Amino acid sequence: MEMAPSTMAEMWTKMGSTIASFMFIWAIFRQYCPYELRRYIEKYTHTITGYFSPYIKISIHEFTGDRLKRSEAYVAVEAYLSANSSKTARRLKAEMGKDSTNLVLSMDEYEKVSDEFRGAKVWWVASKVVSPSRPMGYYPEQEKRYYRLTFHKRYREMITGAYLEHVVKEGKEIRVRNRQRKLYTNSPGYKWPSYKQTMWSHIVFEHPATFETMALEPSKKKEIIEDLVTFSQSKEFYSRIGKAWKRGYLLYGPPGTGKSTMIAAMANLLSYDVYDLELTAVKDNTELRKLLIETTSKSIIVIEDIDCSLDLTGQRKKKGGKAMGDEEKEKMEKERREAKEESNHGGGGGGSSKVTLSGLLNFIDGLWSACGGERLIVFTTNYVEKLDPALIRRGRMDKHIELSYCSFEGFKVLAKNYLRLETHPLFDTIEGLMKEVDITPADVAESLMPKSPLDDAERCLRSLIQALEEAKAEDAKKVAEQEDMSSKPIEDHGGAAATEDGVQHHENSVSEKA
Numbered sequence: 001m002e003m004a005p006s007t008m009a010e011m012w013t014k015m016g017s018t019i020a021s022f023m024f025i026w027a028i029f030r031q032y033c034p035y036e037l038r039r040y041i042e043k044y045t046h047t048i049t050g051y052f053s054p055y056i057k058i059s060i061h062e063f064t065g066d067r068l069k070r071s072e073a074y075v076a077v078e079a080y081l082s083a084n085s086s087k088t089a090r091r092l093k094a095e096m097g098k099d100s101t102n103l104v105l106s107m108d109e110y111e112k113v114s115d116e117f118r119g120a121k122v123w124w125v126a127s128k129v130v131s132p133s134r135p136m137g138y139y140p141e142q143e144k145r146y147y148r149l150t151f152h153k154r155y156r157e158m159i160t161g162a163y164l165e166h167v168v169k170e171g172k173e174i175r176v177r178n179r180q181r182k183l184y185t186n187s188p189g190y191k192w193p194s195y196k197q198t199m200w201s202h203i204v205f206e207h208p209a210t211f212e213t214m215a216l217e218p219s220k221k222k223e224i225i226e227d228l229v230t231f232s233q234s235k236e237f238y239s240r241i242g243k244a245w246k247r248g249y250l251l252y253g254p255p256g257t258g259k260s261t262m263i264a265a266m267a268n269l270l271s272y273d274v275y276d277l278e279l280t281a282v283k284d285n286t287e288l289r290k291l292l293i294e295t296t297s298k299s300i301i302v303i304e305d306i307d308c309s310l311d312l313t314g315q316r317k318k319k320g321g322k323a324m325g326d327e328e329k330e331k332m333e334k335e336r337r338e339a340k341e342e343s344n345h346g347g348g349g350g351g352s353s354k355v356t357l358s359g360l361l362n363f364i365d366g367l368w369s370a371c372g373g374e375r376l377i378v379f380t381t382n383y384v385e386k387l388d389p390a391l392i393r394r395g396r397m398d399k400h401i402e403l404s405y406c407s408f409e410g411f412k413v414l415a416k417n418y419l420r421l422e423t424h425p426l427f428d429t430i431e432g433l434m435k436e437v438d439i440t441p442a443d444v445a446e447s448l449m450p451k452s453p454l455d456d457a458e459r460c461l462r463s464l465i466q467a468l469e470e471a472k473a474e475d476a477k478k479v480a481e482q483e484d485m486s487s488k489p490i491e492d493h494g495g496a497a498a499t500e501d502g503v504q505h506h507e508n509s510v511s512e513k514a
Ligand SMILES: Nc1ncnc2c1ncn2[C@@H]1O[C@H](COP(=O)(O)OP(=O)(O)OP(=O)(O)O)[C@@H](O)[C@H]1O
Pocket: 213, 214, 215, 216, 253, 254, 255, 256, 257, 258, 259, 260, 261, 262, 381, 382, 441, 442, 443, 445
């Protein structure tokens, strides 16, 4: 029997208004019903519908019990769905992708997408639970995001086994492929609000340095690359020998010899993130541990100028006593540290850190340091001899790499990079001069940099020759002054002190120059 059109219309209107009233009442209920009561009702509604529904639901939460780190499963599902849902989802959100060149689409909150696996259909929903703000209103509402997977109970075994394995595996692969590498900092310049869940701030890591462009003796370069690659492929080995999967590198040498550049090259070689840890901005050992826990796998934790970051040299100073001329040296050293701190961190260090040497040692190889895995810890310093031996012993800092003045081989790499020159008649002159004086790769690079559009390769090489000749004249002047001073009997002590200062350090480096 067919219904009259007017009756049909009435019925639709009635149904529409019933649904609208129900939704209105539900909205009012959600708004004014106490949070606990609402959760209680929702819980029992789910239990009752669960008895009748043939569907199974699995939730994957962003933060699990300990709430310290995003759950790995959530992150993998997020990546999997971003790649697979952008063609079917109707509401998408866009984020900047790798190398900041493209937008990556992923499903928006409350969006539902379907997926198929070996003939079984499943549905994914991105959702969140909003917990209410605290009574004093100081902390804002907290959002707990999760993905919910729904599927028919007849596929239970396959979905909980093979399908979820497939999602996590593919999600992880997608993440590695699309990963936009990040440079993190804990510097106070980027103060985080107290309710924010992470203590690190980050920007995209875009440093172009590679080992290829680094001026370094070829055999040393090869050795470092092999060491890094072996480390990154040794997951099984580390677990077999019962050691946390991490490795410490100590980079030391005079300013401008490429320590920071090498860190960027390491990150680019292994596709790791970089955590630039500013120790003076860390309140105490507890905060240091929190920062460590929040670092992710496949990363390099860097502490630059470790000798300037903490008073890790205090014990040694007390033991050694004061030699003649030490006061002046100490003053100069203090100025150098302050200048370094300011240039590295825009003067934001503050210096009120209560991090101790033992806190730092714990950070490097305590129990907490093993969480996460696949991590490099890199320290840099200009004065390796000033660091506490405990800090840099093998096992903590496994590999000590000295970066020294530029060798002729190093110069050739720079000439190739900067001027596209493999050989030139002026190379012989440069080689001769480089044997006589020390010059940092930073100074060579600066001389080879064209200063005007008219500067051709030859002009740049001549500019380097001039810099080398000036350095040679400067050295000769210093030697003459020293000889002059040591010829006076009263200044014998001065001569002794001089063996400890920069000149001595300089000579050591010459002998090690490639
Ligand atoms: N070995 C090198 N190969 C190529 N370029 C280099 C090298 N060393 C230095 N440079 C150039 O010099 C600049 C300064 O180098 P870098 O900042 O790495 O020195 P550093 O050793 O970290 O100095 P500091 O001790 O003052 O921090 C870099 O931008 C880079 O262009």
